[in-house]
Amino acid sequence: MQKPRIRWHIAVFLAPAVLVYTAVMIFPLFNTLRLSLFSKVDQERVYVGLQNFQTLFGDPVWSEQFWNALGNNFWFFLIHMLVQNPIGIALAAILSHPRLRFAALYRSAIFIPTILSFVIVGFAWKLILSPIWGIAPGMLDAVGLKSLFAPWLGKEEYALTTLALISVWQFVGIPMMLIYAALLSIPEEVLEAGEIDGITGMSAFWKIKLPLILPSIGIISILTFVGNFNAFDLIYAAQGALAGPDFSTDILGTFMYRTFFGFQLQLGDPHMGSAIAGAMFAIILVGVCIYLFGIQTRMRRYQL
């Protein structure tokens, strides 16, 4: 009997990723969670257990802001699910049409905003929608719809939806690319077999392609969920840390930032900030678990 060799190469190959990931992700994550159990009393850091969370959910000053941010976050996510992903799928379906000309051009054009910085996107859209210098009022005027224009980013009732749609504009390329790749991987034979059975055109999409790309849609949904609940940059770039007007665009990310680092005269409170970060982590964890155990395991997969 030969002793099984220790397979060092596995450890060696894993090491760089594990070390880097531990140093920049896992350790900070747990350290943040640890920090949320402390508080600062008279210049000393003391252990307070779950008191920060109690303040966050029990004190009306904090809980009101938290639920407002969470509600806004759900709205932000909902818009992405209802607008970004269907449009992404539709674009992918159109792009994968064999007779479409300039497909590569459209594909790049739609994908380019994804690689732009949030700051550029936020600033560009602020200028486009600006009631003073923007081109949006002029364009609406040209088609006789000037009356529809409003300073959207400055109105409590529209600001969050506007920002969500800007984010959709920026990121619609991602679901499009993923679905596009999934659609291309569907073998011709399957579609031809369907054609023989009389399934063509739109019904081929609904009955053959859609069930086959469902796992990709699931992945996109979960990416959207995680992305949206971690969102911060666009709101911060467009509306600042106070997420105006009147906190109508405040999401968990901006709430956490304001609390952790402080704002204007408000001094930063790393411990309460960590508590909010902990709550965000829990929400995302629950969401991902629901998806993994509730949805993904029940999804039917087809061997192609």
Next chain:
Amino acid sequence: MKRNIISLALAGTALVATSAYAEDVTLTIESWRNDDLTLWQDKIIPAFEAEHPGIKVKFTPSAPAEYNAVLNSKLDAGSAGDLITCRPFDASLALYDAGHLADLGGMEAMGNFSDVAKSAWQTDDGSASFCVPMASVIHGFIYNKDAFAELGIEVPNTEAEFFAALDKIKEDGSYIPMAMGTNDQWEAATMGYNNIGPNYWKGEEGRLALIKGEQKLTDPQWVAPYATLAKWGGYLGDGYEAQTYPDSQNLFTLGRAAVYPAGSWEISGFNALVDFEMGAFKPPVQNAGDTCYISDHTDIGIGMNAKTANPDAAKTFLSWVASPEFASIFGNALPGFFPLSSTPVELEDPLAKEIVGWRGECESTIRSTYQILSRGTPNLENDTWGASVAAIKGTSSPEELSQELQDGLASWYAPQQ
């Protein structure tokens, strides 16, 4: 043998550092004003060194956004400069409490400043002062003189005249009456509420009474400014809800708006951009002849690192900063940042001169929310931004807004409970 030489050398340097005042001492200044680097190097430092041979000064600023963090870590590590530029109120108070800033109360030159000027860098009870006040910014309204002349409008002194003037500009239609937006929120509070407010709450009297708990934010003098702000909405440009701070600056400097609710820090920027003549008027009073109050907000000070190796030289420098000579160099190089010393300074910029002249006619105060009252959660300053915006937009009534602010303040601030 070698060790002996080193210890001798060490002893030698120690001797030099402690005894020889006549030898050159170098002072390093920590600051966030990297915009002012050339001003310090070309004007301020040479002027000081010419008068005080033996002391060399180095100005080493860091980026404004990083200043607090960089300074804190340098102070903790013991590598911070001898002189420290102070942010107003709690940021510097925290440094003093942590033992990083020295008490300057005993310095004779501190007598050159009024109590309001010193209040930004004092302990709550006023027993210790830890920074020499350098400059303040004054609020008021900057206006387009050409536009006023064209429309035949006189500079308003009372609130009725102010709104009459705005009505006239609006009626004429060639100018936006007032350039301000609510998108960035702070303008509404800083250039709105805290600009016009002191006339209602009688400056320091009301501000201190609020801190002591003798007045409440729901008292008429604190509610009325919101009612006045509510009238502003109609005179701001189309879509002011999404108008940002740079938008407002551009609207005014391009000559499209007639009045700009301002802070004096705009002066040097505006001077470079406008091609019309600018004037300024103070926040209007309610009735002709009322005492006027202005927000003369303390913004920059300078203090001494408690662990500096050259306390005497540092104090010499601070005394010089408190002198009229420094005030005149600083005030003229940065029009709009007004020296705080009680001796009047001759400024050359006409607009800055006009604004600083208000100090002689009106009572000075600082922004009501800055001292002590914005220390807790919810933060009164941030809430005031939101409330001022809501007042201008008319989304809540002034009474509701004041009640909310009062409830927020009372939730953590004992004297208001």
